[in-house]
Amino acid sequence: MKNFVVTGVALLAATGAAWAQGPVSGAVLDARTGVALPNATVLLDGVAVAASTDGSFTLPAVAAGVHELRVTFVGYEPLVQRLEGQTSPQQLRLTLQPGGVLTGEALVTASRANERTATAYTNLSKEDLAKRNFGQDIPYLLDQTPSVVVNSDAGNGVGYTGIRVRGTGIEGINVTVNGVPLNDAESHGAFFVNLPDLASSTSSLQVQRGVGTSQNGSAAFGASINMSTLESRQQAYAESQNSYGSFNTWKNNVQFGTGLINGRFTVDGRLSRISSDGYMVRGASDLKSYYLAAGYQQKNTLLKFITFSGREKTYQAWNGVPEPALTRNAAGLQQYVDNYELSPEDAERALREGRRYAYYTYDNQTDNYQQNHYQLHLTQGLGRNWNMAAAAHLTRGFGYYESFRANRKLADYNLPDVVLGTAPNTTVIKRTDLVDRKWLDNYFFGGIFALNYQPTEGKVQATLGGGWNRFLNDHYGEVIWARYASTGNIRHRSYFNDATKTDYNAYARAIWQAAEKLSVYADVQVRRINYELGGIEDKQVPVSAKANYTFFNPKGGLTWQLSDYQTLYASYAVAHREPVRSDFTDRPLYDAGPKAEQLHDLEGGYRLNRTVNNQVLRAEVNGFYMRYRNQLVNTGQLNDVGTPLRTNAPRSYRAGVELTGAYQPLTWLSLSSTLTLSRNRILDYRAVTYDKDYNPVIASEGRTTTISYSPSAVSAHTVEVMPVKGLRAALLYKTVSRQYLDNTESANKAIAAYQVLDLRLRYTVQPRFMRELELGLLVNNLLNREYVANGYTYGYPDATGQQLTFNYYYPQATCNFLASVGVKF
Known part of the structure; x- marks a missing residue:
């Protein structure tokens, strides 16, 4: 394999010079005054390059053919023009007319990081x-970004997926x-399975690591994912993407x-369908979604209505695979049988199905959910230096998961119990087989706003x-069938x-250009x-919670421009986060009750972005120290709907360094890598076990231990080549070090x-009868590795008091493929 790659690169190098192209550089200026527009956004065929503080920009190499060059700046009309690649360098002077609005993205821009916010972002x-x-789901599209680890319940990235x-x-993760916040207000989860193919309608996405800038919604304790669908395209279009692959x-x-x-008017839309049998046996998904946006704009105003919706039906694969099934260890599975974790029939099936084993066999053991989103956005220019953006939103979610329950x-x-026969010959039946549905029925609504001051001249942006x-949410259960129904009717509540x-x-943010090379960033939120929960939970357990929190979250940073291509930055941020629903309802017996978390995040780094002789070099070193109080860490256990159980760790921290780099030595060859090395520790951790009467036993002495699900090393590497015009081939390599299922290390x-x-291949041509035809191939897990990316654990004592451990894992698919055909008109 190594010799093949080296030989291939050598052959490509021999042909590369035949189609290498020249650079394009220039400046972005105010059309009336000629003043440079600092940090304007320059896009070549949709790929963004930020202009520097003097308005200049460089596109290192523009391939042959006609391209679209788009330039935007808040408070100015967008500029769109054709650009043709040439072998010789090109110098452009791009002027923007004042008075325009940046395509409705003022609200998105308000919460995004940039080169002067002293924040790590991609x-x-x-x-x-x-x-x-x-x-595949959105987490899999982010797999190559720094510090990211992804997993899939069904094993192939379709259906329920996870990201850390x-x-x-x-x-x-906010x-x-x-x-508009996407995280569920109660669980803080963002379930991308509810919005399949949202990525196809996303015009830009930013991942901020650490606390980042102030956002709407739940606090960011690891990262923020900020998606925008607000782009308006000036020309009419029709497109279709179609894929087929393994499973x-x-x-x-x-x-x-x-x-x-x-x-004045624009209308954009999308219809999508994604389905898969899944890598896991009975790991199927049937996903449907739509997106529709209608906009009206005039010189200083943009009004846009957006609605998007997703409906998912997935077979429940959240139970995972017993550890002995991965190795087909019959003796190990017998322990699960002896302790009623599995029936003999389930154990036999686990041996037969191996790492693709799925616990459930009921044919409609499915999760069914629909989520409808409605957003109304207004962006208004307020003179030369000001603009305002506001949005009203409503999210309607409803659905259930259906399960067969034996002998409940x-x-x-x-x-009530069922009494058969007549006295004195009666039989009392206390248990029955049944099918139930657990429902969620909720509304999430509100409004957000941002007022931006972004002068073309001046030292302050704010x-x-x-x-x-x-958020209003009803939780309830229904019995839709029972072998012995007692007094219940169909859909018995x-x-x-x-x-x-x-x-x-409310938040306020400002960037002050304190000196020619020094900018100061400040942000306070x-x-x-206010949260209230009450009623009866399943198994007739009463639940009640009432909590109020007020959080003050300051942030600040410094950015020092060492040169035109080198930057130093440092920041300090404080964040607080409230507990989620399961922290109240499913807390362990030894837990007195959940506490709000606090995070102090110190970050600093160095950025390099340089182009010399058509060679592009970008690099960043970011160090972080995240100190927590009462961090809610996973215990390794799950509740009955697959939600991780958590407990407060009084003192803990995450410290590490993120290294990222990209190098384009030739127009046909690009290399990129990211490596995160970290130390993730709980201080004075006291492990909990159970005695033979199932009473919790808390260790008397604490020790320093690794936080669950926190690898010490994560890396991602990409090599992409373009051997002939239109063909791009890439190898993507991902590594993740050992992770612990709980906090015992x-x-x-x-x-x-x-x-x-x-392996990824994309081949694009422009035939006469359409704008573009693209053929694609993605081969996942090219080397056919058998690995797991997630899991959980729990334990209890046997009759003699010996502690037993039961591990479950989520195996990921071995070598598999997806092939695609895309057309654009």
């Missing part, structure tokens, strides 16, 4: 997302779409847009923003509880949360380190 354009988008950044799961995986979508009608107590479903949001959460915040409860190599 920007992905629409084209960056499209490279990887063969139908710096060891923090999705409940600690996700917004057009500035009968299909993706089909149709996208369209009217372009700008009469200089009637009393647990609010049903934003004042905030939002008010309310077995339990009900509801929750109300109100969240409002105040956030208030036990090698017997761990996810082994793994390495995965993927």
